[in-house]
Amino acid sequence: MVFELEPEDGHDVRRIQPYQANKTYLCPGCNREMPPGLGHMVAIPLDAPDLRRHWHYGCWQARRRRKPLS
Ligand SMILES: [Zn+2]
Structure with missing residues (x-):
């Protein structure tokens, strides 16, 4: 299964394979x-490489599909 990662301006977006995930991270998208x-x-x-976020x-x-309610 291929995930299309959407790059964001000013960010380096990388894939973390299951074997590379060796600790618990908090996802800022769902706070889980x-x-x-x-x-x-x-x-x-x-x-600001120290401000990396795990998603x-x-x-x-989904965060890009969120549109303002109006
Ligand atoms: Zn999440």
Whole structure:
């Protein structure tokens, strides 16, 4: 199964394979924890590499589809 990662301006977006996920991360998209061993992705700001964020694939993709309610 292929996930299309949507790059974001100013970010380096990388895929984290299950064997690379060796700790628990908090997904900023849904505020849920990702247990070790779960494949996900990380978005790294190019100008602030320390502020990397780990996302579920689905949450990363869904965040761009959110439209303001009006
Ligand atoms: Zn999530």
